[in-house]
Amino acid sequence: MSDQNAPSAEDLQRLIEAERIARAEAEAKTRELYEANLSLQMMSDTLAARVDELEGERARVMHVGRTDALTGLLNRGAFHSGLTEKLSASHRFGTAVGLYLIDLDGFKEVNDTLGHEAGDLILQEVGVRLLESARGGDLVARLGGDEFAVIAEMAADGSEKTQLADRLLATLMKPMRVMGRALSPGASIGVALYPNHAADAGELQRFADMALYRAKNAGRGQHSMFDEALRLEGEHRRRLEADLRLAAGRGEIVPWFQPVVDANSGRVVGVESLARWNHPREGLIFPDKFIPVAEELDIIGEIDASVFEQACAIAGKWVEEGLIASMACNVSPRELVDVNFADNLIQRIDKTGFPPKALVVEITETFLLQDMDLARSHIERLATRGVRVALDDFGIGYSNLRALMQLPISTVKIDRSLTQDIGVDERMTALVRLLAQTTRALGLSMIAEGVEDEAHAIQLRAIGCHRMQGYWFARPMPGEQMDAYLRKASDAFQSRPEPRRNVA
Ligand SMILES: [Mg+2]
Known part of the structure; x- marks a missing residue:
């Protein structure tokens, strides 16, 4: 029995063979698994590398998105988010935040004379110096152009504020070598503190900006700290803005008139x-105080239109009665950039019934040179109705005679800055004489502005300038007064047997 149960040699052979096969199969599986593992490992390595690569890319893009390409400082966007973060940190920790707005003095001139390359080198150098002077944790940004900012966290009483301003200013006032030249552009700095001065980020920026403006006006190379006087000024300005928005509608903005006199005949020509x-609380406010504000508030169009229509209604009668030949009105450059300016003005003239041929539109050379094509199209469109254009304030900008003379203007008004030294400064006298000759040769008329005394008027007449405007003849006055003035001047003129020889 036992013999029968014992495995035969053949059986053993089969078993061994089966086991060998099983083992081989297992080995094959193991190998397969190992290889699968290996390739999985490789795939995972590749993926990890790719993830690293993408992370790097993201950081680079984030950095570029937050950095000013020229200086490597924070850009305007990063400045805003940085300021928000600093303010909320200051809120949590009971500290103060100083905002230092920095503007280079005379940078534009350097850029214009030495070129953009030199300008860029200066901006880069300024970036380096600001980073060196700022403390760890301060944020340094370039806001654009030659405007920089430093955001500095400090003790709640803001006691370090002046020290840092001194240091920033000192580093920027040091001369720098740019393209082999020693330059000292210098800077002005305006500072405001949160929460000591301002309640939020917007106010902080506005206040620092007001302080910067004061520093610039105080003669540059200075820093200025926001204070109570600036706060009052700011509040006053805000009230004025609110009033100005309603002023035209309330009929508070009115035309006054100043005569233009022909000094040869003594006659008022226009x-x-x-x-x-006419501010209800503050009395009379001059245009240099409210026109720039109206331009900023973008309500200048409405104001100009209202004044223009009133002026047309008043002066239209004087033209009709032959008291004057023309009325000139000033137009804001803000309106001139509107392609429809000429059409709108013509519509307005038609609405008032003022004779277009008696209207002169005064435009400053700054606008004329800014967009010659648009200026030309406005002037030509106005000319189709007989409206003339005068070049106002001639001589205070970068007068480009060649360009200006190509425009179909009718009159040139020489600014007071050129005429005030007539007869005193020989070179200025020669220049105005030349201008008088040139405009006459071109068939243009010339008006001298700012004629303040008789000697002045006689000198101007002697060099060939006959039309004048200024305090010597009359100051600007309200409509009723001008009405009386014109009637008196006309009576005096008509009762005179001969044309006047003297200017007075
Ligand atoms: Mg004018």
Whole structure:
């Protein structure tokens, strides 16, 4: 029995063979698994590398998105988010945040004379110096152009504020070598503190900006700290803005008139209409105080239109009665950039019934040179209705005679800055004489502005300038007064047997 149960040699052979096969199969599986593992490992390595690569890319993009390409400082966007973060940190920790707005003095001039390359080198150097002077944790940004900012966290009483301003200013006032030249552009700095001065980020920036403006006006190379006086000024300005928005609608902005006199005949030939604001609390406000504000608030169009229509209604009668030949009105450059300016003005003239041929539109050379094609199209469109254009304030900008003379203007008004030294400064006298000859040769008329005394008027007449405007003849005055003035001047002129020889 036992013999029968014992495995035969053949059986053993089969078993061994089966086991060998099983083992081989297992080995094969193991190998397969190992290889699968290996390739999985490789895939995972590749993926990890790719993830690293993408992370790097993301950081680079984030950095570029937050960095000013020229200086490597924070850009405007990063400045805003940085400021928000600093303010909320200051809120949590009970610290203060100083905002230092920095503007280079005379940078534009350097850029214009030495070129953009030199300008860029200066901006880079300024970036380096600001980073060196700032403390760890301060944020340094370039906001654009030659404007920089430093955001500095400090003790709640802000006691370090002046020290840092001194240091920033000192580093920027040091001369720098740019393209082999020693330059000292210098800078002005305005500072405001949160929460000591301002309640939020917007206010902080506005206040620092007001302080910067004061530093610039105080003669540059200075820093200025926001204070109570600036706060009052800011509040006053805000009230004025609110009032100005309603002023035209309330009829508070009215035209005044100043005569233009022909010094040869003594006759009043025309008037210039000038806007005045009769403020209910503050009294008379001059245009240099409210026109720039109106331009900023973008309500200048509405104001100009209202003053223009009133002026047309008043002066239209004087033209009709032959008291004057023309009325000049000033137009804001803000309106001139509108392609429809000429059409709108013509519509307005038609609405008032003022004779277009008696209207002179005064435009400053700054606008004329800014967009010659648009200026030309406005002037030509106005000319189709007989409206003339005068070049105002001639001589205070970068007068480009060649360009200006190509435009179909009718009159050139020489600014007071050129005429005030007539007869005193020989070179200025020669220049105005030349201008008088040139404009006459071109068939243009010339008006001298700012004629303040008789000697002045006689000198101007002697060099060939006959039309004048200025305090010597009359100051600007309200409509009723101008009406009386014109009637008196006309009576005096008509009762005179001969044309006047003297200017007075
Ligand atoms: Mg004018």
